[in-house]
Amino acid sequence: SAVISQKPSRDICQRGTSLTIQCQVDSQVTMMFWYRQQPGQSLTLIATANQGSEATYESGFVIDKFPISRPNLTFSTLTVSNMSPEDSSIYLCSVEGGAGANVLTFGAGSRLTVL
Amino acid sequence: DQQVKQNSPSLSVQEGRISILNCDYTNSMFDYFLWYKKYPAEGPTFLISISSIKDKNEDGRFTVFLNKSAKHLSLHIVPSQPGDSAVYFCAARAGAQKLVFGQGTRLTINP
Numbered sequence: 663s664a665v666i667s668q669k670p671s672r673d674i675c676q677r678g679t680s681l682t683i684q685c686q687v688d689s690q691v692t693m694m695f696w697y698r699q700q701p702g703q704s705l706t707l708i709a710t711a712n713q714g715s716e717a718t719y720e721s722g723f724v725i726d727k728f729p730i731s732r733p734n735l736t737f738s739t740l741t742v743s744n745m746s747p748e749d750s751s752i753y754l755c756s757v758e759g760g761a762g763a764n765v766l767t768f769g770a771g772s773r774l775t776v777l
Numbered sequence: 778d779q780q781v782k783q784n785s786p787s788l789s790v791q792e793g794r795i796s797i798l799n800c801d802y803t804n805s806m807f808d809y810f811l812w813y814k815k816y817p818a819e820g821p822t823f824l825i826s827i828s829s830i831k832d833k834n835e836d837g838r839f840t841v842f843l844n845k846s847a848k849h850l851s852l853h854i855v856p857s858q859p860g861d862s863a864v865y866f867c868a869a870r871a872g873a874q875k876l877v878f879g880q881g882t883r884l885t886i887n888p
Contacts, residue, residue: 666820704781705821705866705878720875754820764809766876768820 664689664757666769674775680743683772685755690735695766696728697754705754711738745776780804781869783879791887796854798882800867803848807869811876812841812852815864824865825852857886 665688675681685694696708708728709719717730731739742749755769782801790796798812808829813821827834827841827850834841840853850869854861867879 671818702786702880704779704880705868707875710875756820764826764870765811765823767823770818770820773818 663765663767664691664759666755666757666767668755668769668772670772671770672773672775674777675745676777677746679745680741681745681774682739682741683753683755685738685740685769687736687757691757691759692735693758694732694738695756695758696730696738696740697756697768699752699754699771701750708740708753742774745774747776750774750776779880780807781867781877781879783865783867783882785882786880787883787885789885789887790857792859793856796852796857796861796884796886798852798854798865798867798884800850800852800879801848802850802869804869804871804877805848806871807877808872809870810841810843810850811868812839813866813868813878814861815866815881821866854884857884859886859888862886 667686694711697705699705707720708723709717711717711730711732713732713735729741752771752773754771756766780803811826812824814824815821825836825839825841827843832843842851864881864883866881868876870876
């Protein structure tokens with residue numbers, strides 16, 4: 663299965679600032695997925711990033727708040743803009759494949775704390 | 778609307794005994810179900826899955842049971858080992874739709 667590297671692994675941010683999370687995959691993939699896990703909550707899909715086109719955002723998530731780049735088939739970034747304490751979460755990058763086409767492989771996640 | 782629910786936030790089991798993690802869902806269109814395990818500071822890793830055409834799938838110490846009429850899914854781990862201590866997420870999808878996750882259950886195996 664694919665190996666996914668995410669950075670930063672964790673960060674403490676000030677309210678009102680923005681932070682960009684990077685996701686690198688060791689193989690070419692068509693779609694990359696960005697998830698959020700708020701404390702004690704389930705994993706929620708933010709958006710799907712396709713190379714060469716605009717990301718597709720889920721209900722409740724907008725491009726102005728979570729701009730995504732997908733410059734090539736192995737790399738994507740997610741920016742969390744104008745952060746507030748409510749954005750304190752683990753942000754996870756994932757791709758399909760691994761034990762089967764229906765299975766997602768995840769990166770280790772980026773734990774953001776907003777003060 | 779929480780389509781996949783794990784009503785037990787935590788579970789504590791004695792080493793060597795059976796661990797049973799439960800998951801309920803509301804969407805009757807779900808046709809594929811997965812369990813993920815997550816250790817601290819790591820991403821979730823795939824554990825086992827089951828298609829809606831089956832009611833049981835087994836892989837070593839892990840067995841997943843599906844009761845479609847009750848819209849209920851369970852993961853059995855036997856015998857439980859200390860390395861099984863982790864957060865377990867149930868997930869489901871309908872066809873090519875996105876995966877929907879439950880809130881997770883923290884399993885602690887006591888020596």
